[in-house]
Amino acid sequence: MIRDTETLQILLDSLRQFVGEVLIPRENEVADTDAIPQDIVEHMQAMGLFGLTLPEEFGGLGVTMEEEVNIAFELGRTSPAFRSYIGTNNGIGSIGILLDGTAEQKQHYLPKLASGELLSSFCLTEPDAGSDAASLKTSAVRDGDSYILNGTKRFITNAPHAGIYTVMARTSTEIKGAGGISAFIVERGTPGVSLGKPDHKMGHKGAHTCDVIFENARVPASQLIGGVEGVGFKTAMKVLDKGRLHIAALSVGAAERMLDDALRYALERKQFGKPIAEFQLIQAMLADSKAEIYASRCMVLDAARKRDDGHNVSTEASCAKMFSTEMCGRVADRCVQIHGGAGYVSEYAIERFYRDVRLFRIYEGTTQIQQIVIARNMIRDAQG
Structure with missing residues (x-):
């Protein structure tokens, strides 16, 4: 549903101009250097591209699904690396907080994601869990007012640059499948969290992925999305x-x-x-x-x-x-x-x-x- 045709058209026209005059001419540079230039990142921040799908109350544009796909039609006309850099903030990197997060979690993180101040990553895939995501093995064990996380996540988009990671971890070994999995917001720099070497991929130069490794990483219980175990994964699937x-x-x-x-x-x-x-x-x-x-x-x-x-x-x-x-x-x-x-x-x-x-x-x-x-x-x- 398009809420305001004129406003959307203005956004699409400016985006089409940005893609044609700024992004396409820089594609070879990104491919050669395997990096998104900082001036382009700042340009995307100024255009509000990091918060396209986030609600206006948190500084985003709050686009509808029809508006979003029209935007994606335009972004698809250039190197996928540009879209990938803003993609996690508009999708899997923020959706758990947006839909299930506590009021405090939303107020603290969503405005920073919408502005591009923070980059997010979504940590679900593991060495032995991909399409069968409910079989993941990363564990989160309650220890007082914290959880201890252990496990490895694989092929995590934007992980080398992310300020926060939405991490799916098993909080219950008794509840099989998705019901025993919870979502946590883990901040960059948390002791016990480390990154693997960047993946060398067939394509998508400038869009970076790597392993995210948790070794007895202590995460405050306040970082459990929604404050309730067994919720985050179900929402992600929905x-x-x-x-x-x-x-x-x-x-x-x-x-x-x-x-x-x-x-x-x-x-x-x-x-x-x-x-x-x-x-x-x-x-x-x-x-x-x-x-x-x-x-x-x-x-x-x-x-x-x-x-x-x-x-x-x-x-x-x-x-x-x-x-x-x-x-x-x-x-x-x-x-x-x-x-x-x-x-x-x-x-x-x-x-x-x-x-x-x-x-x-x-x-x-x-x-x-x-x-x-x-x-x-x-x-x-x-x-x-």
């Missing part, structure tokens, strides 16, 4: 549809960027005396990509509007995430093919995008997890 729609929208934006670049190249590149865009087999790849992007955009917008209207969109969000991320991979492959040999060298952005967008089919739930979610929901609905 809002997965939001993150999945966001990644689906990013995939649409990235696919549009890749197709625009491929079309421009096809119009400029000549073979046999004419632009390769005039060859029908090139046209087929362009047309297939355009149609799939259009279908994805429609799916994402439809699901976002239904979520804003209060509907359960678990199935729709998984459909959109699965189709859009897989679509993005197909578009990337076609666009490399259209570029020919030029698509395999780093002089052209498509070589980097081809590697970057591969991750979309993995995080926020793999394609295979989306298939399971969709099928299980279908079976449940059919059985009443």
Whole structure:
């Protein structure tokens, strides 16, 4: 649901200008240095991009789901590293505090997240727990007015830069599955908390991940999200549809960027005396990509509007995430093919995008997890 069309359009226009005039020209710099320049971070802070989804009462913009996916369409048109840097504050890094946190926790942390003063990370995945998140082993044992945390979290986005970590840990060994898992806000510098070496990934240069290690880390009981055990993980699972729609929208934006670049190249590149865009087999790849992007955009917008209207969109969000991320991979492959040999060298952005967008089919739930979610929901609905 768009609350004010004019206001949203102003935001989207300024964001489109920022992406086109500031971010896209700096993509190679980020890829070469593996870092987001500080002046860009400050620019994003000034635009309010760290608090897009956080409520206005905490200094955010409080965008709706439909507004958020429209923003993601724009952000997807440049290197995913830029979006990743602000992404945790707008999603999994803040959502537990926002939905389950005590009044004190919200007042203390959310304004700092909205302004970008603090960067957040979400610590769920472990060496032996990923898609089966309820099997995590990181423990939190009550000891007076504190909890002692032990365990290792893996592939944690923004961990090298985060000021706070939302950590999922098992507070009960008797309650199996999600019910025995609680969420904690752990501040950077807490004794017993250390970071592993940065991961060297296939793509996403400038977007950093690493292990977060807890060795008898003492965390005050006041940092238990909501002050109640067994709550945080359940809430995180309930809002997965939001993150999945966001990644689906990013995939649409990235696919549009890749197709625009491929079309421009096809119009400029000549073979046999004419632009390769005039060859029908090139046209087929362009047309297939355009149609799939259009279908994805429609799916994402439809699901976002239904979520804003209060509907359960678990199935729709998984459909959109699965189709859009897989679509993005197909578009990337076609666009490399259209570029020919030029698509395999780093002089052209498509070589980097081809590697970057591969991750979309993995995080926020793999394609295979989306298939399971969709099928299980279908079976449940059919059985009443």
